Amino acid sequence: MRTLLHxxxxxxxxxxxxxxxxxxxxxxxxxxxxxVGPEGAGHRExxxxxxxxxxxxxxxxxxxxAGLDQAGPLAANWIRxxxxxxxxxxxxxxxxxxxAELERFVLDTQHVPRARRLAYEWLCSxxxxxxxxxxxxxxxxxSLELRRDAVGQWIEKAASLEKSGKNEQALATYQEAFxxxxxxxxxxxxxxxxxxxxxxxxxxxHFGFLVHWKLIAPFDNTDEKGHDVVYPPEKEIDPAASLxxxxxxxxxxxxxxxxxxxxIDFNKAFREEKAVAGYATTEFLxxxxxxxxxxLTTLNAVKLWLNGTLIDEHVIYHAGSELDQYVSxxxxxxxxxxxxxxxxxxxxxxxxxxxxxxxxxxxxxDGTAVLSSDRDQ
Amino acid sequence: MRSTLLQxxxxxxxxxxxxxxxxxxxxxxxxxxxxxETNLPLTFDAKTNVAWKVPLPGRGPSSPIVVGGxxxxxASSGPKGDRLHVLCFxxxxxxxxxxxxxxxxxxxxxxxxxxxxxxTPASDGRRIFAFxxxxxxxxxxxxxxxxxxxxxxxxxxxxxxxAGMGSSPVVSGDTVIVQVENQGESFAAGIDxxxxxxxxRIEREPDGIWSSPSLLRGKTPxxxxxxxxxxxxxxxxxxxTGKFLWDYEASCHTIASATTCGDRVYLPSYxxxxxQYDAAKQTVELLWYEPRLSSGNSSPVVHEGRTYTIxxxxxxxxxxxxxxxxxxxxxxxxxxxATPVLAGGHLYVVNHQGxxxxxxxxEEGKLVGSVQIxxxxxxxxxxxxxxxxxxxxxxxxxVAFDH
Numbered sequence: 001m002r003t004l005l006h007x008x009x010x011x012x013x014x015x016x017x018x019x020x021x022x023x024x025x026x027x028x029x030x031x032x033x034x035x036v037g038p039e040g041a042g043h044r045e046x047x048x049x050x051x052x053x054x055x056x057x058x059x060x061x062x063x064x065x066a067g068l069d070q071a072g073p074l075a076a077n078w079i080r081x082x083x084x085x086x087x088x089x090x091x092x093x094x095x096x097x098x099x100a101e102l103e104r105f106v107l108d109t110q111h112v113p114r115a116r117r118l119a120y121e122w123l124c125s126x127x128x129x130x131x132x133x134x135x136x137x138x139x140x141x142x143s144l145e146l147r148r149d150a151v152g153q154w155i156e157k158a159a160s161l162e163k164s165g166k167n168e169q170a171l172a173t174y175q176e177a178f179x180x181x182x183x184x185x186x187x188x189x190x191x192x193x194x195x196x197x198x199x200x201x202x203x204x205x206h207f208g209f210l211v212h213w214k215l216i217a218p219f220d221n222t223d224e225k226g227h228d229v230v231y232p233p234e235k236e237i238d239p240a241a242s243l244x245x246x247x248x249x250x251x252x253x254x255x256x257x258x259x260x261x262x263x264i265d266f267n268k269a270f271r272e273e274k275a276v277a278g279y280a281t282t283e284f285l286x287x288x289x290x291x292x293x294x295x296l297t298t299l300n301a302v303k304l305w306l307n308g309t310l311i312d313e314h315v316i317y318h319a320g321s322e323l324d325q326y327v328s329x330x331x332x333x334x335x336x337x338x339x340x341x342x343x344x345x346x347x348x349x350x351x352x353x354x355x356x357x358x359x360x361x362x363x364x365x366d367g368t369a370v371l372s373s374d375r376d377q
Numbered sequence: 378m379r380s381t382l383l384q385x386x387x388x389x390x391x392x393x394x395x396x397x398x399x400x401x402x403x404x405x406x407x408x409x410x411x412x413x414e415t416n417l418p419l420t421f422d423a424k425t426n427v428a429w430k431v432p433l434p435g436r437g438p439s440s441p442i443v444v445g446g447x448x449x450x451x452a453s454s455g456p457k458g459d460r461l462h463v464l465c466f467x468x469x470x471x472x473x474x475x476x477x478x479x480x481x482x483x484x485x486x487x488x489x490x491x492x493x494x495x496x497t498p499a500s501d502g503r504r505i506f507a508f509x510x511x512x513x514x515x516x517x518x519x520x521x522x523x524x525x526x527x528x529x530x531x532x533x534x535x536x537x538x539x540a541g542m543g544s545s546p547v548v549s550g551d552t553v554i555v556q557v558e559n560q561g562e563s564f565a566a567g568i569d570x571x572x573x574x575x576x577x578r579i580e581r582e583p584d585g586i587w588s589s590p591s592l593l594r595g596k597t598p599x600x601x602x603x604x605x606x607x608x609x610x611x612x613x614x615x616x617x618t619g620k621f622l623w624d625y626e627a628s629c630h631t632i633a634s635a636t637t638c639g640d641r642v643y644l645p646s647y648x649x650x651x652x653q654y655d656a657a658k659q660t661v662e663l664l665w666y667e668p669r670l671s672s673g674n675s676s677p678v679v680h681e682g683r684t685y686t687i688x689x690x691x692x693x694x695x696x697x698x699x700x701x702x703x704x705x706x707x708x709x710x711x712x713x714x715a716t717p718v719l720a721g722g723h724l725y726v727v728n729h730q731g732x733x734x735x736x737x738x739x740e741e742g743k744l745v746g747s748v749q750i751x752x753x754x755x756x757x758x759x760x761x762x763x764x765x766x767x768x769x770x771x772x773x774x775x776v777a778f779d780h
Contacts (some may be wrong), residue, residue, distance in 0.1 A: 038532040040574035043525045047572075050523050073482040074528050077515070081477045081523040088475060088521075114480060148456065183456050316560040319585050320539030322486040 026060050029053040030067035033078040046078055054085040061086065061122075062101045068115035080118065087122050097126045106134060106146075113143030120146060139180040144366060151181045155189065162197070171197040178206070182367040184323050191260075208361040208369025209262025210282050210339070214239060215255045217270050217278030220246040226277040227301045227315055227344045233279040234305075237338065246276055255280075261323070265357040266343060272354060277344045284339055284362065285373040286332035292370045294339075295324040298358035301344040306330040307337055317346045318353045324361075332362075332370075400443040400759040400766075403497035403545035404716055408591050409638050410678035410685075411719040412760035419723065419735055419746045421776045428764065428775040429471030435462050436770045437494030438543070438714065438755030443468060444500040445519055448759070448766055450773055451507050453493035458485045461493065463507045464773075465521060468762060471775060475521030483511035483530025487541025491755070492770075496589075497545040499553060501570055506553045510542045514555060516573060525573025535561030543587035543632070549616035550598025552576055556605050558586040565590070565605055567619055577619030582607035588634040588676075592616060593642065593654050600656065604635055604642055611635060611644055613654070613661065622659045625652060633672035633716075638679040641698070645672040649686060651701060667701030670694055675716040675757075678724065683738075685724055687713045693726065693742055707742035709734050716757040718765070727754045731769060750774060 032049035036042040056064060064086070067079050087097060102123040106116050124130045131149070138150040154177035161170035171194065178190040178201055191201045204211050219231045232243045242249045255269050266278045296304060296312060299321050304312040312328035345356040362370045404410040418426040435454030442449050446469065452462040459481040465474045485493050487510050496508040504524060507515045512530035517523055530536045538559040546555045552567040563581035568574070586607055593602040593613070601616035606629035613622045629635075630645035637643075642652040642661060648668030652661040670677075671688045678685040683704065684696040691709040696702065711728030718725050723745070724736040731754045735746035751769025759766040764777035 036526075038528070040525065040527065040569075040572060043573045047524050054522065073480065073531055074526060077479045077482070077513075077526045077528075078523060080480065081515075081526075084477050085475075085521060145455075185456065314535070314561065316535075316537075316539075319560050320486060320488060320541070322539060325486065325539060 022057075025052065026056055026063050026067075029056075030064065030079065033082075034067065034071050034075045036075050036078060038074070050078055050082055053079075053082040054089075056082075056086055058086060058090040058095060059098055059101075061098060061119075062105050065105055065115045065119050066111060068118070069112050076114065083118065083122075087125075091125070097122055099123060099127050103127075103130070103134070109142055113141075113145070117143050117145045139176070142366060144182055147180060148183055148186065151177045151183075151186050151190075154180070155186070155193075158193070162193075167197050171199050175199060203260040204262050205371065205375070206369060207262065208363045208371060210284070210360050210362065210372075211257050211262055213255045213257075213264055213280045213282045214252045215264070215266065215269050215278060215280050216243065216245075216250055216252045217266055218246045218250070218273055218276035219278070220275070221277040221344045221346065222275045224301070224315075224317070224344070224346050226275075227303070227342075229277075231277070231279070233281070233340065234342070237281050237340065252281075262359045262361060263357055264359070266345070267354065267356050273356070274345055274349075275347045276356070277342060278356070280341045280343070280358070282339050283372075284332065284337045286334055286337055287373050289331065289334055290370070291329060291331050292362050293365055294328050294330055295361050295363060296326040296328070296341075296358060297321055297323050297360075298325065298343060299355045300358070301346070302326070302358060303342040304328065304360075305338075305340040307333065317344075318348055318350075318355070323359070324367075398443075398762045399445070399500070399502065400441075400761040401502065402442060402499040402547055403440055403589055404634075404636070404676065404678075404757065405718070405760070407594075407638070408547070409636055409680060410676065410716055410757070411680035413720075414760050414763060415721040416763050416778065417721050417723070417760070417765055418776055418778055421748055426776055426779055428777045428779075430772050430774045431466060431471050431473070432772055433464065433768075433770075434476075435460065435494065436492040437768070438491055439494045439545075439768070440497040440715075440757040441759045441766045441768050441773060442498055442500055442505075443759050443761035443766065444502060444505065446762075447474060447519060448773065448775070449498055449500070449505050450768055451494040451496075451498055451509065453481075453485075453509065458487065458493040459511070461507075461509050461511070461513060461515075463498070463505065463515065463517060463521075465505075465519075466773065468764070468775070477515075477517065477521055477523070479513060479515055479526070481509065481511035482513055482528030484537035484539070485511050486537075486539045491541045491543065493541070495541060495543040497757070499546045499548050501548045501551075501553075504570055506546050506548065506570070508544075508546045508555055512536055512542065512555075512557055514546070514553075514568065514573075516553075516570070524571075527568065527573050529555065529557060529566070533557075533562045533564065536564070537561050538585045540585065543589075545589040547590050547592050547603065549592055549601040549603065552598070552617055554590055554603050554616060556581070556588075556590045558582065558584065558607060560585055563607075565603075565614075565619070567616065576617070579614065579619045579621070581605070582609060584608045586629070586631045588630065588632060591635050591637040591642070593637050593640065595656065602654065602659075604637060606630070606635060606644070611642070611652075613659075623661055625650075625661050625663070630672055632674045634676040636677045636679050636684075638698075643677050643679055643684060645677060645686070647671060649677060649684060649696065649701065651698065665701040667696060667703070669703050670696045670701060673712075674714045678717055678719050680719050685717065685719065685738075687717070687726065691728065693724070693736060695738070695742060705741050707736060707744065709736075709744070710747075714755040718758045718760050720760045720765070725758055725765060727756075727758060727767065729754060733767065
């Protein structure tokens with residue numbers, strides 16, 4: 001009897017058409033997902049929309065991928081995981097992905113980089129020739145992930161030339177890859193290979209590190225209170241001024257770093273000290289009004305001003321750092337722009353807490369350096 | 378009804394020695410690091426007692442969890458570590474059931490030693506809560522359907538630690554609790570398991586800490602107390618509301634986590650502090666402190682009246698929970714990051730070189746087996762359904778008796 005009921009249920013279910021999401025349904029679902037916000041805003045609606053979107057036909061993948069163009073970082077993950085579910089389901093039942101449409105999507109640079117990269121990865125899962133066909137054309141791609149792969153292929157190509165004794169061609173290939181590279185590990189590797197073949201690279205220029213500065217220090221930062229104290233450089237930058245410092249009058253000094261990664265080290269410019277604050281200022285000449293990124297790296301508490309406006313601030317001491325640790329956006333005005341950095345050192349006594357330094361570079365969102373128009377090197 | 382059943386099930390876990398076939402969070406269902414499983418291999422190699430071994434798409438010190446016949450593990454990949462993975466394998470066959478990827482919305486810098494997938498996921502038996510060093514928190518059901526996603530560092534931009542973060546979530550009733558302690562913006566939050574909305578949020582001491590919260594389970598989730606370390610104190614809060622209940626001043630270990638067992642808390646802090654929790658008074662009292670029971674990076678395991686701690690350089694120390702007296706010590710090999718697991722009267726200790734050292738527990742500790750698996754293991758193993766799951770940087774491995 002029970003078996004009979006089971007059979008009946010199977011027959012009935014097999015007569016019911018599968019509920020799938022049609023193309024027309026996809027857009028409103030994407031809009032619901034795109035509307036999610038912080039603190040769980042829109043989650044309840046999004047969870048329902050996600051379930052329906054995950055049932056969409058694989059033919060709708062380009063439309064759904066395009067939904068990432070209008071998605072913020074939170075919404076992007078809702079859409080991305082739905083794409084994972086759709087593709088996984090289709091491949092799991094032996095189906096096909098729309099390879100031609102995915103490839104068109106990858107090559108359309110009007111779409112956001114992460115959507116194109118995602119399309120590329122799913123394309124590669126069904127087309128083993130995709131990487132060799134597409135990536136070599138992507139040395140200057142707006143998607144840094146696709147560009148990274150292209151740089152990787154260029155490195156392999158150059159290494160092969162080098163191995164064959166074609167050093168001149170290898171050097172040229174490495175240099176081409178270096179110009180395109182935006183990731184630190186690849187840049188470091190390429191700088192080494194180019195140097196080995198007798199070439200040279202200008203790392204500070206490639207990154208856009210600011211290397212010429214005026215510095216003044218030390219000011220008091222006992223008990224980490226100096227970070228919030230408005231010392232005179234925050235009111236006015238007068239290169240000739242003598243200002244009251246922590247131990248007596250202090251003056252601005254000229255300082256140029258020869259560090260390949262633009263490190264400005266207060267301990268070297270002054271002396272190793274704890275519980276102090278220092279300032280660095282420089283001018284940046286811009287040919288036009290332009291929005292740029294300021295990428296700071298420091299193990300110290302820091303403030304950054306552009307033309308007198310505070311654009312970045314972090315009160316974190318010696319908690320690890322990596323290149324481009326803090327990214328802020330500012331608008332350069334045509335002509336002279338004044339950059340001011342405040343770097344505070346605390347009173348930690350560990351050997352690894354001596355560092356009192358920073359690096360600052362100016363670049364576009366893809367990491368391409370933006371150089372002051374009077375930059376000499 | 379289902380929720381009530383689940384709450385009842387979790388309430389049963391209030392005593393050490395949770396019985397069940399799942400391993401739902403870091404250090405197991407009751408957070409002691411001990412499993413009731415008994416029939417586990419003491420030796421294994423590529424040909425013997427390895428049920429399956431599968432590759433992983435990224436690194437991670439995060440431990441696997443086991444829920445409903447599924448093994449779930451997180452990983453992170455990409456040059457910036459910002460590709461976050463959740464993978465679900467069939468526990469029996471090792472077949473990949475589903476794989477979801479996320480893009481990190483928070484900071485992904487971390488010490489090269491670690492990875493963004495540092496935090497062990499947690500489960501309430503129906504959902505999986507995947508948490509990362511970037512403070513991204515995603516909830517999936519067991520079939521990989523996304524239920525919600527929170528970017529906690531996207532919402533709180535200064536919540537970051539450039540050495541990475543490592544606190545694993547715990548689940549109390551319908552609240553998943555995360556601890557985000559760092560110099561920038563420290564907080565702990567209780568998130569609604571069904572909707573991802575914030576049920577409570579409290580500010581925490583602004584300093585870096587990598588330990589995980591633990592639970593003192595009450596008769597019902599409303600009586601659960603979440604126990605959290607900061608640099609200067611251990612605090613207890615109502616797990617459903619975040620309400621502060623008590624604190625205990627101590628220079629808490631910043632990596633090894635406190636272990637709860639019944640109504641006791643064992644706090645690593647330049648040795649081991651045993652605290653007695655009084656639910657009626659909502660206070661804790663120091664029972665004993667033993668500096669010889671200090672921890673390196675792994676957390677204490679507590680089982681059947683004994684504590685097991687590993688202090689540098691790889692010395693396993695067994696203590697008596699009654700007074701903290703040292704019962705025996707055993708020298709092991711290699712740097713230890715992964716918290717060991719206890720099952721079937723044996724402790725499985727995995728060192729960073731990937732050497733699994735199996736210690737028979739008794740009046741003395743006796744090394745009865747050593748097996749080399751993947752190098753660079755930081756993840757604590759999981760134990761469920763007659764198997765131990767080891768997670769290395771490149772593989773997930775199931776060890777169980779061959780049929």
